[in-house]
Amino acid sequence: MSRLGTLGARLYRGEVGYDFVGKRMLWYGISILITITAVVGLAVRGLNMGIEFSGGAVFTTPKSSLSVSEAKSVAQSASGGHSAIVQRLGHDSLRIQISDLDTKEAQPVQEALAKEMHVAPSKINTQLVGPSWGEEIANKAWKGLAIFMILVVIYLAIAFEWRMALAALVALIHDLTITVGVYALVGFEVSPGTVIGLLTILGYSLYDTVVVFDGLKEASKDITKQSRHTYSELANRSLNSTLVRSINTTVVALLPVAALLFIGGGLLGAGMLNDISLALFVGLAAGAYSSIFIATPLVAELKEREPRMRALAQRVRAKRASAAAKAEDAAAPPDPADDGPGQAETAAAGVAGRGGSAARPS
Structure with a gap:
């Protein structure tokens, strides 16, 4: 494992x-x-x-050598200063998205992109999305x-x-x-x-x-x-x-x-x-x-x-406190002060008794 x-x-x-x-x-x-x-x-x-929520236009170009920055500059200039988002797709095509753009404003952008890419305006696919x-x-x-x-x-x-x-x-x-x-x-x-x-x-x-x-x-x-x-x-x-x-x-x-x-x-x-x-x-x-x-x-x-x-x-705290107290008492060493009063004398007498029995003749 x-x-x-x-x-x-x-x-x-x-x-x-x-x-x-x-x-x-x-x-x-x-x-x-x-x-x-x-x-x-x-x-x-x-x-x-995105334009799906705010409305605008999306332009999809055919294969082109136009860079992303160049396409962005052309689109923003033709749209009258609107912010453009440009993404490069497969086969070197471009997707240009401009928010808050209506049909009249989209036409100049389509024509400007077509002119910059040297293609017909119909080659630029334009989709309009309404804010509603x-x-x-x-x-x-x-x-x-x-x-x-x-x-x-x-x-x-x-x-x-x-x-x-x-x-x-x-x-x-x-x-x-x-x-x-x-x-x-x-x-x-x-x-x-x-x-x-x-x-x-x-x-x-x-x-x-x-x-x-x-x-x-x-x-x-x-x-x-x-x-x-x-x-x-x-x-x-x-x-x-x-x-x-x-x-x-x-x-x-x-x-x-x-x-x-x-x-x-x-x-x-x-x-x-x-x-x-x-x-x-x-x-x-x-x-x-x-x-x-x-x-x-x-x-x-x-x-x-x-x-x-x-x-x-x-209850849990009380039980744990009780268990801790018992464990503490069990682990504590015995206190000599707690011994009984006659324990010392009894121990001494035992020692003397053993000594005396050893001294008696057999």
């Missing part, structure tokens, strides 16, 4: 473990700091909405997200309890906020692929959380009938027992997404892959973090406020 497998087995048996629940205030502080950074980035920079279509897509995405959240909370409240449902909801909002904030800070374009990525990570974010909650539910079924562990300790043990599996599944899921983001979108220049890959990469990482450091500690904190869990914690 590998070292990682051995560690996983020891974590599962409770032989080793890290106190995630006990240090929850540290994790809360880190999450709050990251979330504030994301919100500030979102408020200051905002989201770079983008608003419809955005509204449907928000409705889908709201319905998803409601169904998740209802399911978790029925399958587990409302505290676990609340903790899972907080973890989901945490993941979404961080992902959207990173998009604002990086400046990547928000496209329908981004929405797909955001909706995808929600399910994955819940995966590890539900696995831990299921183990915790089984472990705490008759928790008040014992006095060895508090609820927080059982929650921490359940979390440690699934820790290695959570790490393995997260790493395996991040590897192909990282390949899309850093190799496909970065090195190879397939910029359209960035839309969905960045959302998946940040969301998967944030989901793994929230499942371990946010959801389970929050459930433990909410449960510890119950009267019966507070009574259990008091």
Whole structure:
């Protein structure tokens, strides 16, 4: 068995473990700091909405030796100063995207690109997207997200309890906020692929959380009938027992997404892959973090406020204090001052008696 497998087995048996629940205030502080950074980035920079949401025009050129910078300069000049996003596609064709561009404004751009590339204007494929279509897509995405959240909370409240449902909801909002904030800070374009990525990570974010909650539910079924562990300790043990599996599944899921983001979108220049890959990469990482450091500690904190869990914690502390006192008494050396008053004399008489019997003739 590998070292990682051995560690996983020891974590599962409770032989080793890290106190995630006990240090929850540290994790809360880190999450709050990251979330504030994301919100500030979102408020200051905002989201770079694609033409699918803001409206505009997309020009696709045939094979051309025109560079990306040259095409960008021509498109921005012909559009009257509108910002243009240029991407090189396969077979040396170009994709030029300009937001907030109507039909009349798109015609000069098409003609200018055709003139620069020495082709007929009809060779430049032009697609116009109205802002109303983008608003419809955005509204449907928000409705889908709201319905998803409601169904998740209802399911978790029925399958587990409302505290676990609340903790899972907080973890989901945490993941979404961080992902959207990173998009604002990086400046990547928000496209329908981004929405797909955001909706995808929600399910994955819940995966590890539900696995831990299921183990915790089984472990705490008759928790008040014992006095060895508090609820927080059982929650921490359940979390440690699934820790290695959570790490393995997260790493395996991040590897192909990282390949899309850093190799496909970065090195190879397939910029359209960035839309969905960045959302998946940040969301998967944030989901793994929230499942371990946010959801389970929050459930433990909410449960510890119950009267019966507070009574259990008091019993556990009293039992441990009693056991510690007994162990301390057993380990303490005997005190000579506690000997009986006649023990010294009896010992001396015994010694004298043995000496006298040895001196008598046989």
